[in-house]
Amino acid sequence: MSIVALAFLAKFVATFVAAIINKMSVRDSLAFGLVMNTKGLLAIIILNSGRDLHVLDHNTFSVMMLAILIMTAAVGPILALIYKSNVPSKQHTHRSIRSIQANSDNVSSVINLLEISNPTKQSPMFVFAVHLVELSGHASAMLIVHDTCSNIRKTSKITAKNQKHSSPSDQIVAAFEKLETESEESSLFVDALTVVSSYASMHEDICNLADDKSADLIIIPFHKQSTIDGGMDNGNPSFRGINKNLLENSSCSVAIFVDRGLTDSSNIKNEDGHGCCRCAMLFISGSDDREALAYAWRMASNPNPKPNISLTVVRFIVSKDAAVHSDLPPNNPNNNDHDHDEDEKKNILEMIEENEKEKQLDDQYIESFVLNARNQPSIKLIHEVLNNGEETLKLISAMGNDYDLYIVGIGQTGSSPLTFGLSEWGDCPELGPLGDALASSNIVASASILIVHQGRAVGKSLFS
Template identity: 45%
Template sequence: MSTNETFGPYTIVNKTSNSIIVCFHRPQSHSTSNWQVVNPLTSSLPLFLMQLCLIIFTHRLLTLILKPLRQPRIVADIMSGILMGASVMELVPQLASKMYPFESNLVLETMANIGLMYYMFLVGLEMDLTPIRHIGIKALSISIAGILPPMGLGVGLYLLIQVKSSTAPMYGAAFWAIALTVTSFPDLARLLSDFKLMQTDLGRTALTAAIVNDIVSWALLVGAVTVINGHTFYMLLPTIVFIAICWFVLRPAVNWFIMQSAALKSLSSTETGSHGKYSDVHVHFVIAAVAVFGFITDICGSNSMIGAFMFGLIIPSGELGTMVMERVEEYVTGILLPAFFLSNGLRNNVRFLFKIKTISVVVPTIVLACFTKVVSTMFVSSFFGIKISDGFALGVLMNTKGVLALIVLNFGRNIKAFDQITFSAMMVAYLIMTFSVGPIISFAYKPGKRFRQHKHTNLQKSKPNSELRVMTCVHSIRNVSSMIKLLQISNPSKKSPLSVFGVNLVELTGRNAAMLIVHDTLKSGANNPSREKATDNQIITAFESFESDYTEGVSVQPLTVVSSYASMHGDIINYAEEKSVGLIIVPFHKRPTPGGTLEDDNPSIREVNQNLMATSPCSVAIFVDCGLRSITNEETRHGKQHLRVVMIFVGGSDDREALAYAWRMAETRGVNLTVVRFLPSKDAVDIMSDNQDLRSDDGTGMLMAGTEIEKQQRLDDAYINQFRFRSMNNESITYVEKLVTSGEQTVEAINSCYNDFDLYIVGRGHGRISALTSGLTEWNECPELGEIGDVLVQADLASLASVLVVQQGAAGGHMMPLGSPYDGEKFSHTHWRPLAKPEFEAFVNHRKNDDLDGY
């Protein structure tokens, strides 16, 4: 009896067997015309390009839609495959037959396998096995709890469901076990970063356990694929030998070769003036070698992905690895890998899950797949004193799935370990698990509760000589020197302690960045650290060296924040709240050039600074470094050098906060401080009447603004009085008042009279309404610096000076500093006019008094 059957243009041969043959006619064009006489979509390459464009477009669209929900990328990957696959396209048969003819599968799956091979190379390139040797008992126990129970459940489900099928092989249970065991380390790292949990105990534990889970899953997959492809356990031997050769022979050889190439390139760079240890030739060699290693593992009876993964693993971390990653990653994940997601979508059909006869299989599969790892993790966590809610959150995090999970499913599908229904059910289970991680974590775990009772103390409200807790943020090693110089003139001493939290801000781009957290958690190092780790070590060493320069009065705690630039400010604020920080100092997004101008260093830093100033509850300062010089003890002891600092005081809470910091600096030996207070003259611009935003029909807007301006003026006068009284015997402080009529005259005065200082300190003046800055907003290029700060950065001063722009935190209030016999009512209603009150002249007999006649 014939087993052949015809479906449209296709003839299926041997239909009743486990493997079938599909025959089809391929139209050929014999015309010599330049015009197409055959539909170009029947050709493999144009058809594949159309499919690729559609899946990429769908993926990008879903990424934009899911971004506000903070969903990991894998959710958009799976959903785009489902939407463009059989689940949806079969609803329109005419369109599906044109877009996905059977003959297109060969090209699509070939490109998908190439994408997976290079993706696995990137995974190996980013992976670091060092933490495995230093893992703690808690993380190891949680990792085991996420491996063994799901593995047992996977085997049990397979025996109950799939073994009834005559085509289901017994070794398919291995893929069910691995499918429920997998935890995606990179997707978990990005999710923790998005939810600001990377540096919490929960996040560190989850990351450390996930990397163990990830490595174990890969090892199990390698063994299962090799055995099944070779049909015997003996086929493991060639693969094991190859892996051993890679690790013990090729890894040292590749390391030596790379070092020799780097040395030759460095010598060549010195002669030619070029930069970098490696060239494009090295990158091209690595990319070609990926295919060679994949081919070797195919010969060994395994899969090309395993060879590519091993090659990535043996390449030492460093500049070459980073260079290859930067060149290849976007192309692989953005162009090649979507072909795999489309192929995955064509293999499953979620509409089958809604049939009544499949409910008894689908529901238990999805429920057990989702909750087994959560329950087992909660149970083990309770033995380590972890709260039930935190244990539940940890179990949910360990359920995060990624590309590896999809690879396991597709391997299982190829050997018929999964049929159409169970394959689709597991795909939906993966989607539910990963999609629900974010909402569940937001609801079940809220670490911010610990900090809600914390009251922020800004500099203005701090008691004299109290401890200053400052957080200095750096994005690269270039920022460290200038930050340390700024800390050196912040009066660190036993009498006035300085607690510094040196934060290295690292963009979360992959496993290398996330591995910093794992290394810090386990206190482990690496023989060949990645660029991120090497930079992190240099930054930590620099801050620790600063601490060692002082025998007392200085404490330094280096930290690392790994996050995307869009959410980095949230991590900084969380750290500041946890450490009770009073001032956060961040670098400006521009850096000086040899020509004396400023150029963009990293535009993303500007976004971080703006977000930080908009949301930070504590004071924030932006430091524009233009070569701030340091004052050594030898110079100050002999009076050879003095650092000239000027504080421009216009008025408002930000300026009072800036003055408080400048006041502290003035106590540092070798620092001369000049405080210039600008006051409106009698002919000053009437800012109230000129401001259109304050006008209203009933005049309430101008009345409220006028009241606020008067209040700020009283607070300014009171704080200036206190400053002058307490610093009257400090010969290193000079106080000057200057009358001006407008913002233009303020700028002229700065450019003509106060243009030769090493450091300018100003308040941002956010929301300030003043005649002294009128007309400056229209020319403001960097609003985060405020009107005066932006003028100083853009101004052509006599010397290239650094600028520190301070914004008082939201908790700053307008209260007078405590601990002084001169605060309170006596000064709160006093308007300071030095020439009109001769009795105060004794307080300022060593200061300069500028003329008060205006211009």
């Protein structure tokens, strides 16, 4: 065993030290050192040749074969133990849209969304465009990094005649690299990648990639697509599972994009003919709504005299006469009446306390937003006092198709009387009460929707 230990530690220590010197994390350095100790078929062939040539005797051959077996077999379990924890590493925490400082088939619609997200030289955007491909014909998942320089030369030559014969990945790479080359002042940078994985583990690959790249936001298309009559098709349940898993497991913010024609150029023109996307942000309460407002503010904070975004923030305020409702399931009916009453009172008090904390944070955030947007006429804030979810839907219906893009937060079901009952309008509760109602109904049939969820980590305010 001493020979096995010496053979293992020699390469492990050398690789680990080299990785640390090159500024790799301790965990990744450990993994790198372990992987370097794996042996394959070539090592066995060399040992067999040495034995056949009588360079190695039977005892030496047996010891070295045992060392190869033990070293290779131990790597897998140790790696699984190292990466077992789902807790994001320190360097990947506190990542959200609000943590970004001022200096620091859905392809066309997503590209258009990125174009109106206001990348500037002072606040550039680094986009990792990931083409997700279902695992088929491969034994394990793959990550393909497309060479940007060579692809710009190669994909720029794709004409309308031969573009239909190119692979989907080539078309996606070409589209995003065209976006990068057309970006003004080198404010938007794109890296194109392809992830080949099974649907069951695809969200893990996305989360790991987001952690490796220290991404602040993941934008993923809705699993349903709009139809000609303005409705939505049945969608792909596998895609829906990926979206749900991302919402539950991502350490950074996630936005689900419901595309209903944002790619149509007629949807982003104002009455004067200038490019201008009319955007409405619906603000109720909570961290998801604050994160959604952060994204809307980034889109609209353009110093140009003719900005390409007009933003209307509609803040819904609960009236004093509003009744307290909850969509949450009732307590266990097996409890006796006294315990049931006590638990109900406790839940109500906890809900009131939590709502008060959120309201204070909301007020502070709205004040910061108003202070920073005071000199921009393309941004306005409207306060609407409402009593219940029915009035919320009526107000949004009255807004109708006045806007090209609605931005909302997922929020929590039953956390506000203004969303009570909205779950009856939709069939995707993972989108939150308001997002589900907008995506599953024809209230805003021709407007696209961006539904934002803040990740597990809470970042600093965008306005701090």
